[in-house]
Amino acid sequence: xxxxxxxxxxxxxxxxxxxxxxxxxxxxxxxxxxxxxxxxxxxxxxxxxxxxxxxxxxxxxxxxxxxxxxxxxxxxxxxxxxxxxxxxxxxxxxxxxxxxxxxxxxxxxxxxxxxxxxxxxxxxxxxxxxxxxxxxxxxxxxxxxxxxxxxxxxxxxxxxxxxxxxxxxxxxxxxxxxxxxxxxxxxx
Amino acid sequence: xxxxxxxxxxxxxxxxxxxxxxxxxxxxxxxxxxxxxxxxxxxxxxxxxxxxxxxxxxxxxxxxxxxxxxxxxxxxxxxxxxxxxxxxxxxxxxxxxxxxxxxxxxxxxxxxxxxxxxxxxxxxxxxxxxxxxxxxxxxxxxxxxxxxxxxxxxxxxxxxxxxxxxxxxxxxxxxxxxxxxxxxxxxxxxxxxxxxxxxxxxxxxxxxxxxxxxxxxxxxxxxxxxxxxxxxxxxxxxxxxxxxxxxxxxxxxxxxxxxxxxxxxxxxxxxxxxxxxxxxxxxxxxxxxxxxx
Numbered sequence: 269x270x271x272x273x274x275x276x277x278x279x280x281x282x283x284x285x286x287x288x289x290x291x292x293x294x295x296x297x298x299x300x301x302x303x304x305x306x307x308x309x310x311x312x313x314x315x316x317x318x319x320x321x322x323x324x325x326x327x328x329x330x331x332x333x334x335x336x337x338x339x340x341x342x343x344x345x346x347x348x349x350x351x352x353x354x355x356x357x358x359x360x361x362x363x364x365x366x367x368x369x370x371x372x373x374x375x376x377x378x379x380x381x382x383x384x385x386x387x388x389x390x391x392x393x394x395x396x397x398x399x400x401x402x403x404x405x406x407x408x409x410x411x412x413x414x415x416x417x418x419x420x421x422x423x424x425x426x427x428x429x430x431x432x433x434x435x436x437x438x439x440x441x442x443x444x445x446x447x448x449x450x451x452x453x454x455x456x
Numbered sequence: 457x458x459x460x461x462x463x464x465x466x467x468x469x470x471x472x473x474x475x476x477x478x479x480x481x482x483x484x485x486x487x488x489x490x491x492x493x494x495x496x497x498x499x500x501x502x503x504x505x506x507x508x509x510x511x512x513x514x515x516x517x518x519x520x521x522x523x524x525x526x527x528x529x530x531x532x533x534x535x536x537x538x539x540x541x542x543x544x545x546x547x548x549x550x551x552x553x554x555x556x557x558x559x560x561x562x563x564x565x566x567x568x569x570x571x572x573x574x575x576x577x578x579x580x581x582x583x584x585x586x587x588x589x590x591x592x593x594x595x596x597x598x599x600x601x602x603x604x605x606x607x608x609x610x611x612x613x614x615x616x617x618x619x620x621x622x623x624x625x626x627x628x629x630x631x632x633x634x635x636x637x638x639x640x641x642x643x644x645x646x647x648x649x650x651x652x653x654x655x656x657x658x659x660x661x662x663x664x665x666x667x668x669x670x671x672x673x674x675x676x677x678x679x680x681x682x683x684x685x686x687x688x689x690x691x692x693x694x695x696x697x698x699x700x701x702x703x704x705x706x707x708x709x710x711x712x713x714x715x716x717x718x719x720x721x722x723x724x725x726x727x728x729x730x731x732x733x734x735x736x737x738x739x740x741x742x743x744x745x746x747x748x749x
Contacts (some may be wrong), residue, residue, distance in 0.1 A: 271674060
């Protein structure tokens with residue numbers, strides 16, 4: 269995850285639901301009504317690169333002294349759809365059958381960012397388990413196209429369609445190396 | 457009642473090998489391949505004479521390490537100097553031989569000495585050329601790999617120019633690589649400046665801004681997993697190696713490394729292959745006790 273990593277940039281553009289803790293004049297364009305103010309408790313979908321920094325940086329205590337003295341950050345991140353309890357439960361029950369790509373195409377990158385932002389130990393454990401389980405499946409697919417499964421009429425490519433971008437890279441790399449190895453063994 | 461005479465036998469062995477090695481080195485000098493010269497051997501008084509075979513092995517090791525390690529390793533200045541000179545010499549040698557081959561095909565009768573005997577058959581010439589190509593391939597691959605890393609970490613390497621860096625940049629890079637790094641980064645900077653950066657507000661114009669939400673200077677991935685082979689210390693005698701410990705149960709010699717994040721100790725037995733985080737084994741790699749595969 270470096271500055272010029274294109275996947276990282278794409279992942280950062282994913283929108284997360286946020287709630288504003290302050291009335292802020294002039295920011296209405298985040299909601300779509302340009303020129304208006306943004307109201308307190310307004311729910312806005314912000315891209316992660318914006319939401320992350322706004323959720324850390326605190327507002328001026330003087331600006332918000334109406335309610336409480338505590339310096340809230342500008343926005344409060346709310347639990348996103350891709351990490352909703354039903355997704356977590358689905359991961360726990362069967363990682364290999366989960367359609368990660370339909371949840372979010374940058375699932376791992378976002379989940380890692382989320383976990384680092386909130387120090388979420390449980391989430392990390394679930395992700396570890398998920399990655400291990402799914403990587404076994406990925407390896408199986410990468411090593412060879414399973415003839416038995418083809419014979420049984422099960423479509424192999426359905427699993428491929430459920431991979432997220434990170435897993436696709438793993439799959440591509442391991443598939444390439446398996447293919448090259450076989451080629452080298454067979455052909456001279 | 458057994459009398460252990462291994463050390464006596466070893467003494468005898470040493471004598472014979474000493475004679476042989478001197479013979480070998482003489483024969484090397486005769487054929488003028490890859491001879492070793494005075495000044496370098498004097499500089500490395502404590503080294504045994506750097507033989508071509510040893511140097512090639514060392515080159516292979518540094519090639520493999522460079523290929524697999526996430527960071528840019530220090531440039532082996534002396535080794536490369538020696539190898540490049542040998543490539544040059546061998547090139548000339550082959551040329552001389554092939555010239556002789558062209559001339560002497562007519563008058564084979566006077567080709568009596570051993571050199572011409574080798575020349576008349578093509579096989580040694582072919583072998584020499586193939587061997588030279590092999591060596592040159594390794595050299596090229598090594599250097600290209602380094603150039604790729606210099607491209608990747610050019611901003612990070614710039615920090616080495618600052619005072620207080622652990623390793624000076626001219627030790628890490630060769631002279632040519634320094635020039636490449638300098639020119640390449642100025643060219644890249646010029647491109648970025650002309651196309652995008654000059655339209656930015658002044659405080660956003662830096663390309664090495666680490667204060668923002670994402671760090672712009674890409675550091676090597678210190679905690680990447682690498683495969684390592686534990687080859688033990690370079691020389692045969694193991695006594696002076698203070699890091700090397702002995703397992704009391706199995707009698708196996710091993711290095712002990714600590715994995716910071718897990719607060720865990722791991723034993724790297726000699727001859728074993730492990731998957732380790734790079735920052736855990738980095739010191740051992742730099743000391744040549746472990747190599748990457």
